[in-house]
Amino acid sequence: MNVSALTVLPVGVFLGAAYAAPLVHRWYRRGLSVVVLGAGFAGLGMAVLLAYRVATTGPLHYFLGGWVPPWGIEVIVDRWAALGLLAVTGVGLPVLVYALYDAEHELDAHVVGRYFGLMLVLMAAMLGVIMAADVFNLFVFVEISSLAACGIIAVKGDRTATEASLRYLILGALGSGALLLGVALLFMVTGHLNLRLAGDQIMTAVLEYPKVVYAGLGFAILGMSIKAALFPLHVWLPDAHASAPTPSSAMLSGLVVKVYIFGLWRLFDVMFGEGLMTAVSVRGLLLVLASLGIFGGSILAIGQDDLKRMLAYSTVANIGYVFLGLGLNSERALIGAALHIINHALMKAALFLAAGAIIHATGTRHVRRLAGIGLRMPWTMGSFTIGALAMVGIPPLNGFVSKWYLALGALDAGQPLYVIVILVSSLLSGLYYAPIIISAFFEPPRHGSEARDPHLFMTGPTVLLAAGCVLLGLFPSLLLVLLGRWAG
Amino acid sequence: MQATVVSWLPVVATLLPLVGTGCIYLVEGRSWQWRNGLSVATAAIAFGLVLAMYPAIAAGKVLVMEFPNILPPLGLSFRADPLGFFMAATMSLVWLMVTVYSLAYMEKEHHKKRYYPFLILTLSGSLGVVLTGDMFSLFLFFELMSLTAYVLIIHEQSHEAMKAGYKYLIMTILGSLALFFAIIAVYEISGTLIIGRGIIGWPSPLALGAFVAFLLGFGIKAGMFPLHVWLPDAHPVAPSPASALLSGLMLKTGAYGLIRVIYNVYGISLLQRTNWMQILVWLAAITILLGSSVAILQDDIKRRLAYSSIGQMGYILLGMGLMSERALFGAVFHIFGHALMKSALFLAAGAMIHKTHRRSIADLEGIGYRMPLTLGAFTLSALAMIGIPPLVGFLSKWELSLGALDAGRPWFVVILLASSLMNGVYYFPIIIAGYFSKKSAYADGAQAWSMADETSPVMLVPLVLLAAGTLIFAVLPNSLPYVLAGKSAHFLFHLGGR
Secondary structure, three states, X not given: OEEOHHHOHHHHHHHHHXXXXXXXXXXXXXXXXXXXXXXXXXXXXXXXXXXXXXXXXXXXXXXXXXXXXXXXXXXXXXXXXXXXXXXXXXXXXXXXXXXXXXXXXXXOHXXXXXXXXXXXXXXXXXXHHHHEOEHHXXXXXXXXXXXXXXXXXXXXXXXXXXXXXXXXXXXXXXXXXXXXXXXHHHHHHHOXXXXXXXXXXXXXXXXXXXXXXXHHHHHHHHHHHHHOOOOOOOOOHHHHHHHOOXXXXXXXXXXXXXXXXXXXXXXXXXXXXXXHHHHHOHHHHXXXXXXXXXXXXXXXXXXXXXXXXXXXHHHHHHHHHHHHHXXXXXXXXXXXXXXXXXXXXXXXXHHHHHHHHHHHHHOOOXXXXXXXXXXXXXXXXXXXXXHHHHHXXXXXXXXXXHXXXXXXXXXXXXXXXXXHHHHHHHHHHHHHHHHHHHHHHHOOOOOOOOXXXXXXXXXXXXXXXXXXXXXXXXXXXXHHHXXXXXXX | OOEEEEOOHHHHHHHHHHHHHHHHHHHOOOOHHHHHHHHHHHHHHHHHHHHHOXXXXXXXXXXXXXXXXXXXOOOEEEEEOHHHHHHHHHHHHHHHHHHHHHHHHOOXXXXXXXHHHHHHHHHHHHHHHHOEOEHXXXXXHHHHHHHHXXXXXXXXXXXXXXXXXXXXXXXXXXXXXXXXXXXXXXXXXXXXXXXXXXXXXXXXXXXXXXXXXXXXXXXXXXOOOOOOOOHHHHXXXXXXXXXXXXXXHHHHHHHHXXXXXXXXXXXXXXXXXXXXXXXXXXXXXXXXXXXXXXXXXXXXXXXXXXHHHHHHHHHHHHXXXXXXXXXXXXXXXXXXXXXXXXXXXXXXXXXXXXXXXXXXXXXXXXXXXXXXXXXXXXXXXXXXXXXXXXXHHHHHHHHHHHHHHHOOOOHHHHHHHHHHHHHHHHHHHHHHHHHHOOOOOOOOOOOOOOOOOOOOHHHHHHHHXXXXXXXXXXXXXXXXXXXXXXXXXXXXXXXXXO
8 A cells, every 4th residue: 555645645735725825915905826736736646646646556545644553544546537636736727826916807906815715625625525534534524525616606795606605505505414414423333434434334344234324325326416417406507607706617517526426436336335336226317317417418408698607507417427427337438428528527617718708808798699709709609619529529528538448338238229319419519509610700790899818828828728629539548547447 | 350450641631631731721811822721732632641541551550559548548540441541531531622623712702811721720630530439539520510601601691690600509419419428328338449359349228329429419410300300401501612511421420420420430230230220221211211302392592402412312321221232332432432423513614603793593594505614514413313313323323222131132223213313303404404404594595515604624624523523433343432432441341349
């Protein structure tokens, strides 16, 4: 077992930066970007280093304070977690850069410091969720990330954002309550909080207290599913993601909802184990809900006029893909789900950042009033197009790769029906992305529109994320190396 | 088995237009002369590169090149066998002609900065379709070609163009998803996607599902009934050179894909054991009759040509579906013949529309007095289309009919003949009224033929060359396309893949 303190360091870096950001912003405004970028680059560097070490030498562990479980807290970075760390830090960094320039015109000057504090806390919490190896810390980090997420929605201060974040807070609190209840019930019957140790006990516990175990499992899954916006528990998502400031939307839609799936997967894999998962047929339920989410999200997205709301509904559909992979549970389906987490993070972040730039430049959020902006904002709209094509699953973009693995996984699991689900929803996503691209590039612009690509530090991250979509589409082996032996 | 040689030629021929697109995009801001020159040069060099493969092909070798590290575990692979080479040579030749024609046709058009890069980019996609060595790489370039063709279709940006383009785009996405399903199912069944000799071992429901999905995916592109609905809208609204490419070449990539599916993915031995091919054969028969009969009703000249394309694609689909070597020979040769004829027809129609701004057949009466050479080229290609000997259309119909008899299905000969009759019914009125009508306002009482209003030589030369090709390649003894088509059919039928 490899023990390394490097595992917890990224969480610490982001937490430290989170405390520093508001203070620095108050005393020396320009220092803010140094703090934010420093934390972002340091986090990314550490994630890359961790991923490299995990890929070469296997999972890394760390026991806080040197106490081993069952007394101490354990942190684990395996292949799955390394992928998550890369996704969060890799997508988070461009979003933070964008935020540094976007915050100037989207937020009041006096909240900027606090906003970055919350963003960095959120980053730390997401990393914590991904690497937590015990169920209580999992709960704590889930809770921190939910509250921070509420904060970065409400920070805008207008009526819709406040309302949306309040709704998110209430539903999120329900989810947290359910999760805590589930954790408590499982702790009661297994006597352990550490996932691995609890997992060892759970099959004995289920013989003695079946109802308690089932209730605990049900509550834990319910809680995580609310936070991960599994259909039909997604009702909070469209408002929250659409009304938040643009960098927040990108962060929430691209990363935050997916992080909870990491947590859920860990519960499935380590704690509940194959025996229990088959006994209660959770996966069958997940498949149904995921398919409903894929269709529901896509169909609702077609009906949206508001650009950001459309993107938010598209997220509901894409969460469905990831859950579909978990439900199918064949090796290639799981690889597909993992790839889609990272791929969708790139695409959706690129789309939201582009949408934010478009909304800022044109002053309209209406999808039918974007005629001709493709020629005025080529870089932004080009990135949007790449993101949208990746969403539809056009090769050689990264969305194609994850759909490829998901579809193969569905065939491996002997469920070709779900291949059709994936394909039909790809067509549906074509139906709502194509008109935007067409009117942006091939319709004459409206009079008086002086829209231009925004500042380099806003265009740059958007283009970078879109380039990531192309890169991971052409060379998925960059990630598959990590996933190679993970699923087996 | 054929000897394979590792060669960069298929890769370079495919990727050169891709690079050319970038160069055109970069220089077009500075000077339009450079842009035009580069466009023609790129198309010409691509043609040259394809021809450079000929010695190896003639020696019976297959050129291959593989890049397994891109998009693992599938990889990207390039391959040129007789069929691939034949298709690529046809495509790059016609593309060169059309690019030259575009120089004059597009001179007064808008959005030229968009037109040329996309014209050349689509060439890269089309060459990629026919020069790749596995179904996945084929699919990749098929997507590139289909999506970039959208930009050519909606070039005018008029309301009808946007509507037709949207229909095209949605059908294209539908088709590509069907292909995605088919390819993934084949991959699941056989664990490989190489263009080999029947990579699927035995019939299964999934294999049938994949076959139907292939028919759907490539059938949409090939304009097969009932998936042709986008075609009569999309082809006429595009600028005429683009229509020529769409009708003359890009439809054929759908047929090419199906040939690969039938002879290389499933293999004839598997398909002979099942009756799956009946789906294709009957749909092809309906496509022939529908395309030819609806064409009679069209008044817009380009729409009539578009419906005619549907009917002609039916011939090709029928030929590959009859499972006789001779019919396949006819189909492959008709791919070539129709590429020449239909692009010549569209270019001629484009020249007339360019000059007169009239698209209605009734308004084009008497056009022969003013544009005798253009109408002459039109006439030659139309006669070839009807199947008058000694033109290329006759040769392919001859082989197709013999193939139908070989397959023991004489009724399909009747369908072919009925369709030829209908071809005559819709092409002859244009020709006769064009040369002899005195009523037309445009002819303005003209009695003698004059060259005064003839279209510019830049447009005339490519279109006359293409039309002349329909005669030359049919009467030349040992004409190269004829030999190559026979070789391709033989190769597919007896040797298969590697």
